[in-house]
Amino acid sequence: MKKIIMAALLSICLVSLFAAGAKEDSLTTIKQRGTLIIATEGNWTPWTYHDASDTLTGFDVELGALLAQSLGVKPEFHEVPWESILVGVEQSVFDIACNGVGYTEDRAQKFSFSDPYLYTEAVLVVRGDNTSIHTLADLKGRKTSNSPNSTYAQLAESYGATVDYVDTLGETMMMIEQGRVDATINAKGSVDSYLEEHPDANIKIVQTVAGEPVCYPIRKGEQTEALLSAINAFLSQARADGTLSNLSIKYFGTDLTKAN
Numbered sequence: 001m002k003k004i005i006m007a008a009l010l011s012i013c014l015v016s017l018f019a020a021g022a023k024e025d026s027l028t029t030i031k032q033r034g035t036l037i038i039a040t041e042g043n044w045t046p047w048t049y050h051d052a053s054d055t056l057t058g059f060d061v062e063l064g065a066l067l068a069q070s071l072g073v074k075p076e077f078h079e080v081p082w083e084s085i086l087v088g089v090e091q092s093v094f095d096i097a098c099n100g101v102g103y104t105e106d107r108a109q110k111f112s113f114s115d116p117y118l119y120t121e122a123v124l125v126v127r128g129d130n131t132s133i134h135t136l137a138d139l140k141g142r143k144t145s146n147s148p149n150s151t152y153a154q155l156a157e158s159y160g161a162t163v164d165y166v167d168t169l170g171e172t173m174m175m176i177e178q179g180r181v182d183a184t185i186n187a188k189g190s191v192d193s194y195l196e197e198h199p200d201a202n203i204k205i206v207q208t209v210a211g212e213p214v215c216y217p218i219r220k221g222e223q224t225e226a227l228l229s230a231i232n233a234f235l236s237q238a239r240a241d242g243t244l245s246n247l248s249i250k251y252f253g254t255d256l257t258k259a260n
Contacts, residue, residue, distance in 0.1 A: 026219070027071070027226040030095055035076040036068040039094040042079035043168045045193040046251040047100040059251040063117070064098035066243065067216075070234040081167055082147040086111070089217055095227070100187065102151050102212030112220045114231045116213035117244055118256045121188040122152060124207040127176050133183055135207050142182040145172040151212060152185040169194055177202045187211065189252040210260045 030036055040048040040060060048058040056077055068075035078094065086101070088094040090110055102120070103113050126133045133142065140160030146153035148165040156163055164181055166172055169190055175181045188208060195201060216231055218224050238244045244257045 024223070025226045026095065026224045027230055030071060030073055030227065033073070035074050036064075036071060037076050037078065037093075037095045038064050038068075039080055039085045039088050039097045040064070040077055040099045041082055041085070042077075043170075044100065044190060045169070045197070046189060047187075048098065059118075059247055060098040060100060062251075063238070063244075063247055064096075066238065067096075067098075067231065067234050070237075071230060083149055086149075086217065089219060092219055095218065096231075097217050100214050101217050103215045104151055104212060107217065110220060111217040112224055112228050114216040114218070114228060115235050116215050116259075117235050117238075118214040118248060119259050120211035120214055120256060121260065122155070122185050122209050122211040123188045123191050123205045124183060124185055124209070125173075125176065125191055125203050126183045126206055127179065128202040128204050130182070130204075130206075133206060136185070136209065139183060143180075144183050144185065145175045145181040146184060146186070152187075156183075156185050173198070173201060173203055189256070192253070213259070 042048050042050060042056055044058075046058055047060045048056070051057050056079070061077065064077070065075045080088065082099070085094070085097045085099055086107070089097050100118075100120070103116065107113070124133070124136060132138065136155070136159045139156055142161050143164060144153075144156040144161045145164045145166050146156065147167065153163045153165070161183075164175065166175065169186060172181075172184045172186070173194060176184060188211075191205065195203075218227060218231070235244070239257065245255045248254065248256045
């Protein structure tokens with residue numbers, strides 16, 4: 001109960017803080033505050049997760065910390081469920097989301113997006129003994145599992161699947177192994193990491209497809225233009241000096257910084 005109350009108070013304070021500085025551009029507000037407030041899940045390996053010592057880490061966590069450093073501030077990560085991340089960015093509770101967010105035309109109606117920093121692949125996953133699902137076209141009339149409002153859930157629905165919503169990849173894999181759902185679509189890097197950690201998992205990849213370019217979403221509007229420019233400048237430098245490639249190889253085992 002205490003954690004719930006503290007979380008509620010934090011949300012109220014953050015909203016009040018942003019409201020008070022609403023007339024200033026976001027970058028000025030961030031620098032005056034001294035922190036970049038970042039939304040992330042904290043349970044999606046290798047993007048954002050907790051290591052053996054329970055320290056928050058991952059590709060997006062490390063890159064987000066470097067982004068904050070480039071702005072001259074400290075990173076302040078807030079771990080929230082996926083369905084709260086984009087809502088929080090839109091309502092200015094968070095400055096930015098560092099969570100492998102894919103660019104889509106629908107999302108671009110609500111958010112300004114940075115230049116892409118990774119280009120992912122998605123995979124279709126089924127139980128090891130499944131012989132009836134081979135491609136996305138086979139999902140019609142089937143049941144899949146994903147986070148609410150994720151692009152993967154939307155992709156499954158576009159092929160005629162019914163989606164059961166969960167919070168984590170681990171829950172999704174468990175549901176596949178138990179036969180509660182037929183399949184899932186997810187980021188290849190995350191599924192590869194899961195299989196490395198669970199080599200005996202009764203699941204298999206049956207198809208690989210191109211994913212979306214991964215970008216930083218920020219609130220749309222004139223007040224975020226300077227922040228967006230600063231983020232793109234950081235990404236340009238990180239691409240030029242090899243930081244992006246090195247982090248990609250560190251966490252994904254391959255360089256995902258080039259378009260598919």
